Amino acid sequence: MFDDYQVTGKKGTRDGFGAGMAELGRSNDQVVALCADLIGSLKIQKFIEENPKRFFQAGIAEANMMSMSAGLATAGKIPFATTFANFATGRVYDQIRQSIAYSDKNVKICASHAGLTLGEDGATHQILEDIGLMKMLPHMTVINPCDYNQTKEATIAIADHHGPVYLRFGRPGWPIFMPEGSFKIGKAITMKEGSDVTILATGHMVYYAMEATRTLEAKGISVELINIHTIKPLDDEAILKSLTKTKCVVTCEEHQRNGGLGDSVAQLMSMHNPTPQEYIAVNDSFGESGSPAQLLDKYGLGIKDIIAATERVLKRK
């Protein structure tokens, strides 16, 4: 099982972002980077070292950073505006809405430390609403890669995609398992075919969903696992095709239940193929301090929770 997805090591998705930026620095001279006093956290030292004139330190002033990015984009640059996910979305929603999204600017909003797995810093920094905020903006592309390799590939891919993008990734070291060359914006990846239930997972939760799948298969349940790295535009075709076969679904995300991947899937199904669904997501709650694994367990996002949700949804078929 998962022969093509063997774990090869462990690194943060933010490290994948940094590696992608370093590569873009060498391959695309229109790419510029901005950061709001979090260079080390965003792992963009290499890009800055190699392209000092194409980096702008915005200081602790995210609103100005976002609107400046819109100006840089107008001049033909491809700005990557980087900070923590909380400050890249909620704090600057109006700047993104007016200067970037409504104005159709080619700005890449690159957001680290999203979700509960930020860990010990606690709920002030653990944004769980960012996917919802960003996917509601017309024409915003929303991408939530699952590991180092996928984040690196997504970072490189969005430079060639014209239009505003929200790229969401995280802080902790996380297993690396995606093969290189597998990422394409908007194209879901079926990691394992199955016939009893579909599990749709995004971001860090893809790895947990893989682990849950191993246990479920051992119990005789045939799981189809799909990696939904692009939440908007959603790969409707891949999802509906899978649901026609399995007739039930579990959605897994490190985000609020309201407004996340699960809601996008529910909307799709309600219009085309109403199907029983269970959500693995934070249920109308803020997070707290703790280790990433402790937090995922406490807020119902653990591997055992995915297994239990799958067993529940199977009974509703």
Place this chain on the structure above:
Amino acid sequence: MPRSITELEKIASQIRRDILRQVHSCSSGHPGGSLGCADFFTALYFHVMEHDKDFKMDGKNEDVFYLSNGHISPVFYSALARSGYFPVDELATFRKINSRLQGHPTTHEGLPGVRVATGSLGQGLSVGIGMALGKKLNNDDKTIYVLTGDGELQEGQIWEAALFAAHNKVDNLIVTVDSNGRQIDGDTDDVMSLGSLEDKWTSFGWEVLHMEGNDMEKVVAGLQTAKQKSGNGKPVIIIMNTEMGFPIDFMMGTHKWHGVAPNDEQLENALGQLEETLGDYKI
């Protein structure tokens, strides 16, 4: 051929007629600040800026203007139309359904001359700084002009931008503050006093200039001085004194006309105070 002050004053008179007729036609919009800034827009678009009416979004090798206080869109639209960016008769669609002339300026409907949406205040200065950085990277020596309101300076983002531009020596940038001392809820000194703008911007590291905004000769001279001061390691700001509603007698001396359109009778009265110099647009 540079235009004479008299020619510019004639254009400004027509722009003011356009402003009043636009807001009257849809019974909404912001005439007060628009009228006060008509001389500034005329000087900028018809004398000072090097710009191309065949609009290109990237503004390469031309001066670029951003209107940060987007609610004074009537004066912006008239200046653009009268400069040839789009047909003058399109001003009749202002704020109406299916129009490119939205209540606040936007790129969304593809109106030539607009490079970013503004309306939610405090953002245009930052966008202008971004464009200025882009021009430097592109080895493009042209200038970025930004207009903000004075009430708009109450937005925190303005001061983020002010710090950034001075720290990074963004000196291909000339900002003008429309200092009319009024905002929608009353006099700026009553709503939230700005104190000394000169002291504030000087302490932030900017080159600060003053200009009378309702005297064409002084506006042209002021903008030319600002141009001379640019390129010297500091961003430049002009504190421009204007009178909201200028020169319509019943619209001056109050904040009442910030966001209220004249009725039929008031329009007639106001138009009687402004010479029709270039021909009114058709309704």
